Amino acid sequence: MNTYDFLVIGSGISGLNFALDAAEYGTVAIVTKKELMESNSNYAQGGIAAVLDSHDSFNAHVADTLTAGCHINDLNAVTLMITHAPAQIQKLIDIGVGFSRKKETLSLTQEGGHSTRRIAHAHDATGKEIERALIFHVRQHKNIHIFESHLAIDLMVKNNACQGAQVLNTEKKIIETFLAKATILASGGAGQVFERNCNPSVATGDGIAMAARAGAEIRDMEFIQFHPTALALDGKPTFLLSETIRGEGAILVNAKGERFMESQHELKEMAPRDIVARAIYEEMKHGPVYLDITHRESAYIKARFPYIYEQLWWYGIKMDKDRIPVAPAAHYTCGGVHTNLHGETNIPGLFAFGEVAHTGVHGANRLASNSLLECMVFSEQTVPTAVAYATTHPIEEQTTTNNVVYVPSNIANIKKEIQHLMWNHVGIIRHEDELDETLHTIKDIQSNLETLQKNGRDEMLIETKNLADVAIIITKAAIARKESIGCHFIEN
Numbered sequence: 001m002n003t004y005d006f007l008v009i010g011s012g013i014s015g016l017n018f019a020l021d022a023a024e025y026g027t028v029a030i031v032t033k034k035e036l037m038e039s040n041s042n043y044a045q046g047g048i049a050a051v052l053d054s055h056d057s058f059n060a061h062v063a064d065t066l067t068a069g070c071h072i073n074d075l076n077a078v079t080l081m082i083t084h085a086p087a088q089i090q091k092l093i094d095i096g097v098g099f100s101r102k103k104e105t106l107s108l109t110q111e112g113g114h115s116t117r118r119i120a121h122a123h124d125a126t127g128k129e130i131e132r133a134l135i136f137h138v139r140q141h142k143n144i145h146i147f148e149s150h151l152a153i154d155l156m157v158k159n160n161a162c163q164g165a166q167v168l169n170t171e172k173k174i175i176e177t178f179l180a181k182a183t184i185l186a187s188g189g190a191g192q193v194f195e196r197n198c199n200p201s202v203a204t205g206d207g208i209a210m211a212a213r214a215g216a217e218i219r220d221m222e223f224i225q226f227h228p229t230a231l232a233l234d235g236k237p238t239f240l241l242s243e244t245i246r247g248e249g250a251i252l253v254n255a256k257g258e259r260f261m262e263s264q265h266e267l268k269e270m271a272p273r274d275i276v277a278r279a280i281y282e283e284m285k286h287g288p289v290y291l292d293i294t295h296r297e298s299a300y301i302k303a304r305f306p307y308i309y310e311q312l313w314w315y316g317i318k319m320d321k322d323r324i325p326v327a328p329a330a331h332y333t334c335g336g337v338h339t340n341l342h343g344e345t346n347i348p349g350l351f352a353f354g355e356v357a358h359t360g361v362h363g364a365n366r367l368a369s370n371s372l373l374e375c376m377v378f379s380e381q382t383v384p385t386a387v388a389y390a391t392t393h394p395i396e397e398q399t400t401t402n403n404v405v406y407v408p409s410n411i412a413n414i415k416k417e418i419q420h421l422m423w424n425h426v427g428i429i430r431h432e433d434e435l436d437e438t439l440h441t442i443k444d445i446q447s448n449l450e451t452l453q454k455n456g457r458d459e460m461l462i463e464t465k466n467l468a469d470v471a472i473i474i475t476k477a478a479i480a481r482k483e484s485i486g487c488h489f490i491e492n
């Protein structure tokens, strides 16, 4: 049995940032499904939003966040996040994050929905650079114990308090118990619920599913953000094309070469993501849509977007010469496990932050580059609360034994079926009758998976069951929200 002060589930930016701070107060175990680096964080391209320019203001950043979120955001959460942002950028610089610079000052870029340039970035691979710096420090800390290839299966809740998790060691194929005074969900979002998504394979919504099974309150799951521009090339990955490409002048054109966003929104290609995604979706009924930045200098494009340029080159596209075929893809989970501003859930001993959590900061639609910021701010905010909890709540003696056995499954087809259903019927544009029908179908799938797992489970069955659980939560939330708002668009 492994016993720690803090059990952190997930090694994205939020989990690593918390671990580093909390390790000053006690022992920390980080369990993560694959390698430490593998996370949505690692693929974040565009950057992290903060008021860093004298022409900008907290009020403007707050206003942009509320506009994107259709004003159903939690204003206290938004204000807290935005006023803490500049200090978080400094903290990252202090631990060695190499943000792009223009001479002495940070280079700031722009993304959709922002009224000014306020995105700090490390070229076009910001998440990878932040993960690199955090991992460098995490690996050196004597109080932090890293468990790669460890997949959390379920939270252990006893006497109405969370005391750790059951975890599958996917290399040894054994189930282990991790006990902790405070358990922290930093397990990211659920993009994999949808067939067309730009998340890595780890983003199966496990944290949301585990928390829901344990009785945690889940909110706003109907708000799934679809990124407007992911690569749409047969047989190639749904590679994200950062909004900063549009921020640096790229336009969207239809099959006839016409620029269609001018007639859709005053901000044209820089309109909030839900609006651009729906416009592309509609335009695609008449033919392919392209992202075009060929009017900018080749040398500039290669220097500004080295990562994206290289990836596209591998896929046979020269970004400085060719238009890039694009289509929307599921990108970000705005809702999640509800917490207060200090990471506390309704289950004592269970804390959450980052994409798995819901603080209300995003409202009905996340403003671009606010999520890395959310990860940094709310993981830091959680440290004092989790430390105070761990100090006053010793681990109770456990009588629980593992009730899960490892049995290989072969159910890739079921995962695909869920993803296909969700993309086609609970996607960018939703219809009430289809939502009801999809809910019934996925409930049937869920009950089949429950029967299967009585014999034992492997990682595929655990993840697929989580996908089914989260798909049901999303669909129920979509049925409950009758009006179209932000990322949730109902057409009757």
Ligand SMILES: Cc1cc2nc3c(=O)[nH]c(=O)nc-3n(C[C@H](O)[C@H](O)[C@H](O)COP(=O)(O)OP(=O)(O)OC[C@H]3O[C@@H](n4cnc5c(N)ncnc54)[C@H](O)[C@@H]3O)c2cc1C
Pocket (backbone or CB within 6 Å): 009, 010, 011, 012, 013, 014, 015, 031, 032, 033, 034, 036, 037, 038, 039, 040, 041, 042, 043, 044, 045, 046, 047, 048, 049, 126, 127, 150, 151, 152, 153, 186, 187, 188, 189, 198, 199, 200, 202, 203, 206, 207, 240, 331, 332, 353, 354, 355, 356, 368, 369, 370, 371, 372, 373, 375
């Ligand atoms: C392609 C892409 C580009 C993006 N670009 C930007 C951007 O420019 N700016 C921005 O602000 N945001 C961006 N985002 C969103 C942002 O990256 C994420 O919201 C943020 O990184 C989430 O961080 P996190 O720490 O909450 O979770 P993640 O970084 O997703 O980490 C979750 C971790 O939990 C682990 N995990 C999951 N389930 C389990 C389990 N059952 N057991 C053990 N471990 C588990 C995963 O393996 C992973 O290590 C982007 C996202 C993507 C996919």
